Amino acid sequence: MRRLVVLAVCLLAAPVSAQDEAGDLARAAGKLLETASVQLDEATSARDRVRALTQTVQAYEAGLSAMRAGLRRAAIREAQLRGQLESRDAEIAQLLAVLQTLTPGQAPTAFLHPDGPNGTARAGMLLAELTPALNQRAERLRRxxxxxxxxxxxxxxxxxQLQLGLSDVQSARAAxxxxxxxxxxxxxxxxxxxxxxxxxxxxxETLDAFSSGLTEIAADDVGWSPPDIDDQIGSLPLPVRGLVLRSAGEPDAAGVTRxxxxxxxxPGALVTAPTAATLRYVGPLLDFGSVTILEPRPGTLIVLAGMGxxxxxAGQIIAAxxxxxxxxxxxGQDGADALSTRGEGGGADRSETLYIEVRQDDVPLDPQTWFSIDKDG
Incomplete structure (x- = not known):
């Protein structure tokens, strides 16, 4: 009888599972993807198709990112609940084993407390009080x-839905x-x-040398009065959704600093201009791969390298x-990676890299003092 009471108290002391919120994030992400799908349909007939498709691709990227986060949280929450249930298996089995020893076929003395009638009465009252609580715990386990x-x-x-979104965003990128x-x-x-x-x-032989000679490749320059960006420095949006893998001056695996x-x-992420600028150069360069160099104002260059x-x-004036x-x-088109429970912060599913450099009068500046860096990417 005492063993039964101890086991019941242990079960009642177990923590109750918190209200699950992982599903809310996944459902909200689903609405983002549905909105992006509508935008894709509307973009085909929009007057400014480039702007409409740009917004559509960005909407898909935001929705897919949220969907991945929601799926990961749901998978983690499921694993937590399964772990809680499995951790109670041994105690529940013990409780059932003790209950099974109290069968009606045994002698009446099996139900007597060692302390006599008074002890038996007290134990009976205690069990009567524990029964509703045990039922409540069982209901929580079922929930x-x-x-x-x-x-x-x-x-x-x-x-x-994620697989459909991946397919649709590919269509939007192609368009x-x-x-x-x-x-x-x-x-x-x-x-x-x-x-x-x-x-x-x-x-x-270096990006410095190339940047300093950019004005030499321009012919028939008609000039341009760019908008003032002084008040935007420090809050410019990053050209692409991403996480900072390496800061300015931080050495890479080979010990090289940039x-x-x-x-x-x-993969396939959309890169956009953070501000209005002149395209000073677009094309392959040295070992940087495909390079785009923006000139938002005289003497200032923003270098973007690594796009596919x-x-x-070169020479075109573009808006922010x-x-x-x-x-x-x-x-990936199968959505399997999205179900991974690994953290977003590690960047394991961000396999592409974009190099960003800011130069003022041929002097490199720290890009992190120019852009608004979102730690969550």
């Missing part, structure tokens, strides 16, 4: 089991590629001289938010 089943169903439904190829409405500040450009590339920052991004697809031509290109790689 936890129901939560586990609900989370599993939520993950299955969200994975299907954006076509729209950018057909675009002819951007004002032209200057014409790039291909011979001078080739000479500059061949003679430049004055810019390195962002870890997802680049948009625009104009698409500059897409990161390399194709996102």
């Amino acid at each position: 936890d089991l129901s939560d586990v089943e609900g989370l599993r169903l939520l993950q299955q439904q969200a994975a299907e 954006l590629n076509q729209a950018m190829a057909n675009r002819t409405d951007l004002p032209q500040r200057f014409t790039q001289d291909p011979v001078r450009t080739a000479i500059l590339i061949d003679s430049s 004055p810019g920052i390195l962002l870890a991004t997802r 697809v680049s948009y625009g031509e 938010g104009t698409p500059l290109g897409l990161m390399s790689g194709l996102p």
